[in-house]
Amino acid sequence: MVDKKNKLTELEVRIKAARSKFDFQPKKPMYSGNVGLHLVGDLVGGLAVGAILGYNLDGLMNTKPLFMFILVVLGICGGFYNFYKYEMNPRSRKLDE
């Protein structure tokens, strides 16, 4: 009887050990290491939009460097702003933490 009980407790311990091996541990989201690359994408994207819009507007209105200059600056601001909004959004921020 005692032997059987011992065997059962032994089995229980083994089951527990095996279970802990496969237990689901909530990991840190994969995204957190990539904030820098995210910022680069946003900045270059903003710059590209500003440059393309400015270049075409200048071509349309014959005001060569004016709109290109203004819109590149605005585009960089927009890129930063996109990144800021992403980081400040409580829902998307939850994914980062």
Next chain:
Amino acid sequence: MSNPLEQFKIINLLPLKVDGIDLSFTNASLSLSLSALCAIVYMLLATRGQSVIPGRLQSSIEVMYMQIESTLQGVVGNNHAKYMPFIFSVFIFVLMCNLLGMLPYSFSATSHIAVTFAMAAIVFVTINIIGFWNHGVRYFSVLLPGGIPIAMVPLMFLIELCAYLSRPFSLSLRLAANMVAGHIMIKILAMFIIMSGAASLFLSAAPFVLLTIIIGFEIFIALLQAYIFTILACVYLSDAVNLH
């Protein structure tokens, strides 16, 4: 030594010109078609049995589906269910493109900005349609953040407009840049093996080990980039669904 950028060369497989427009079937088209086919076959095979205790294939798709669904619900909110097919299709297609590019002698379609920008543009246009469908003309207020002084409105409107328009650009640039960087790195490390192997076989072991690790890491990056593309699509979708 061969050029590390040669792997991104577009090769014309089936020349076709309709009314002056080049509609040739290239290796990029082949890779994209194969990715779509792989995604369809994988989904069909994985959901064929539908047992209560899932097998390996079924659990792989269940894990991905649940991860994307929880992300979408966390970002968009509780009425996320009707956007799930769209978001999950985007995820599985980008994932298949990335993973197919990891096979030797294959072509990685997502390393071309033309491909990623087309995907990002589809996401951007769809999200705009959803926004106007849900809110009508009021959707334009996405360009005006709440609680700013009147004097700042024109400047903020322009910055918001630039930020809004730059979304598809940054979305596509991020994916393509990551893929290009990874593939070039693999190619250069592979060249190191050959160069050091010419000197001594023993010396080539170090880049070989490094390359093996990097290839594993690149497979992880392929998954991660598909996930990031999806997260950002969700974040942009949340603006269109929950107007501030």
